[in-house]
Amino acid sequence: MQSYDCIIVRLGEIALKSEQVREKWMKIQIKNIEAALAGLQYKIEVNPNRIFIYTPEIERAMEALRHVFGITSLSPAWTCFASLDEMKVLASKIAREFLDQKKSFAIRSRKAGRHAFGVRTIADEVGAAVKNATGARVDLEDPDVEINVECRSRRAYIFIEKVKGPGGLPLGVCGRVCVDMRDAYSLHAAWLAAKRGCELVLVFDKLNDSVLKLLERWHYGSQLKYYDVKRPDLEQICMNEGAIAIISGKAFSRKESASVGNIPIFYPVLFFTKEEIKNLENIINS
Amino acid sequence: MRKRFICLLSGGIDSIVAAWFASRYGDIVFVHIDNEHFLPRGTRERVLELAKVLSALLKKKLKLYFVKNGQNIKTIIANAPRKSTCVLCRRTMYRIAEEIARREHAYGIVTGESLAQVASQTLYNLVAESYDISVPILRPLFGLDKEEIVVYAKQIGTYNISCTREKGCYGSRGRFVCCFATPKYPETHASVEFVKSVEKELNIDIKGTVDSAEVLIVGE
Numbered sequence: 001m002q003s004y005d006c007i008i009v010r011l012g013e014i015a016l017k018s019e020q021v022r023e024k025w026m027k028i029q030i031k032n033i034e035a036a037l038a039g040l041q042y043k044i045e046v047n048p049n050r051i052f053i054y055t056p057e058i059e060r061a062m063e064a065l066r067h068v069f070g071i072t073s074l075s076p077a078w079t080c081f082a083s084l085d086e087m088k089v090l091a092s093k094i095a096r097e098f099l100d101q102k103k104s105f106a107i108r109s110r111k112a113g114r115h116a117f118g119v120r121t122i123a124d125e126v127g128a129a130v131k132n133a134t135g136a137r138v139d140l141e142d143p144d145v146e147i148n149v150e151c152r153s154r155r156a157y158i159f160i161e162k163v164k165g166p167g168g169l170p171l172g173v174c175g176r177v178c179v180d181m182r183d184a185y186s187l188h189a190a191w192l193a194a195k196r197g198c199e200l201v202l203v204f205d206k207l208n209d210s211v212l213k214l215l216e217r218w219h220y221g222s223q224l225k226y227y228d229v230k231r232p233d234l235e236q237i238c239m240n241e242g243a244i245a246i247i248s249g250k251a252f253s254r255k256e257s258a259s260v261g262n263i264p265i266f267y268p269v270l271f272f273t274k275e276e277i278k279n280l281e282n283i284i285n286s
Numbered sequence: 287m288r289k290r291f292i293c294l295l296s297g298g299i300d301s302i303v304a305a306w307f308a309s310r311y312g313d314i315v316f317v318h319i320d321n322e323h324f325l326p327r328g329t330r331e332r333v334l335e336l337a338k339v340l341s342a343l344l345k346k347k348l349k350l351y352f353v354k355n356g357q358n359i360k361t362i363i364a365n366a367p368r369k370s371t372c373v374l375c376r377r378t379m380y381r382i383a384e385e386i387a388r389r390e391h392a393y394g395i396v397t398g399e400s401l402a403q404v405a406s407q408t409l410y411n412l413v414a415e416s417y418d419i420s421v422p423i424l425r426p427l428f429g430l431d432k433e434e435i436v437v438y439a440k441q442i443g444t445y446n447i448s449c450t451r452e453k454g455c456y457g458s459r460g461r462f463v464c465c466f467a468t469p470k471y472p473e474t475h476a477s478v479e480f481v482k483s484v485e486k487e488l489n490i491d492i493k494g495t496v497d498s499a500e501v502l503i504v505g506e
Contacts, residue, residue: 012431012433013403013431013432018405021405021474167431167433167434168431169401169402173402174401174402174408174409175409175410177409189429191429192428192429192430193401193428193429195429195431196400196401196402196428196429197401197402197409198401198409244409244410244413245409245412245413252311256394256422256424257422258416258419258420258421258422258423259416262417262478264412264413264416264417264423265422266412266425266428267422267424267425267428268425268428268429269429270424270426271307271308271310271311271424271426272307273310
């Protein structure tokens with residue numbers, strides 16, 4: 001099979017922020033991505049709401065990036081020089097592995113930068129080449145395979161697959177929180193806080209190794225800290241760690257309090273149903 | 287006995303979804319803080335429509351407070367640093383909700399905040415704004431992305447109502463304006479000390495504000 005040489009990383013809410021915030025958050029996002037890719041050989045190229053990772057170790061990179069908050073989706077991609085001829089050759093080569101006479105396809109083309117051809121021309125010419133090479137039929141409404149061709153100023157990217165990322169915000173942009181790990185759904189609450197950009201400090205009264213390991217996988221960009229103390233003083237730990245809020249994983253219990261001392265408590269899973277908790281758990285375990 | 291929640295309702299996408307989450311575990315009372323001429327036209331109608339949808343869904347009559355808050359916003363703009371308008375506005379909303387919670391014997395305040403979705407909802411701001419509020423503030427959407435909230439809004443049938451736009455609600459760059467009091471660069475790092483000290487100076491009459499609220503029963 002023609003091997004991938006790049007991963008397209010798409011970002012979510014960061015694109016909606018003001019310029020200054022975006023710049024600051026982007027730095028953190030990139031730092032987190034680089035932490036996830038540590039030990040791999042790669043090159044990174046940053047665009048306003050997209051990041052391109054060039055690496056020979058696509059599978060390992062995909063597996064790591066799937067756990068980086070702020071990423072909404074990932075596509076392993078093949079790249080070539082941004083010319084019609086190269087795009088046609090590459091698309092045909094790829095298509096032979098995905099298509100045959102019994103299947104249908106569509107070319108979805110996009111373009112950024114200046115070229116001698118337009119998006120329609122890309123779709124028409126690449127589509128004709130793929131049809132020629134495979135005998136598959138064109139179906140723009142409901143194709144078996146969608147071949148995406150993105151032509152940027154110097155390189156063109158072809159991809160078929162789109163893998164969902166965890167979404168959320170880059171870990172660390174919201175500041176630090178302490179998670180009370182003694183509650184029923186502490187793991188879930190911790191994960192949701194991290195997803196919305198909080199750096200976690202876990203407070204156990206009895207260390208749970210598997211929970212710690214699970215959350216470590218989602219905490220790229222900074223060391224996941226934890227405490228293991230019999231009767232933890234949450235307020236004191238918050239002050240020591242510079243944490244400004246406490247995260248509780250309580251399910252609805254009819255006795256929630258507003259704060260521990262002067263530190264407010266947040267309850268991310270309080271109103272979730274059993275089913276929503278289960279769905280969340282599947283994502284955390286994935 | 288079922289617990290009662292004070293659900294702040296803005297007329298946007300999120301707060302009604304948060305109220306729906308809360309309705310799974312208790313009875314809800316809506317509160318709309320009406321910033322009067324700082325809000326785009328049609329906000330009141332939208333809030334009423336949204337409350338009706340939830341009332342129909344729950345097959346229950348629901349109480350809805352309209353609290354006039356325009357004068358308080360004027361006080362805030364006139365007497366506090368302009369960039370902290372949103373922080374102090376949200377603070378005022380919490381205090382109004384706290385007062386209503388007391389009168390309604392409610393157990394908690396429910397809001398549609400999702401962490402860091404907008405400038406006024408950064409963790410620092412939420413922490414400073416919630417300082418010393420005696421009732422727990424519960425945020426069902428705290429860990430959700432906008433995209434996920436929209437899925438819920440569509441499911442319960444409130445999305446289209448929340449997105450209704452009237453003429454004259456658009457700012458300079460054609461973006462929808464949900465509040466005209468928002469400063470260009472809102473504070474994102476408010477501190478408890480700041481809120482404490484400014485609040486003392488502003489001396490906003492929360493009880494009086496709640497006294498003059500209009501109370502409606504929605505549904506059926």
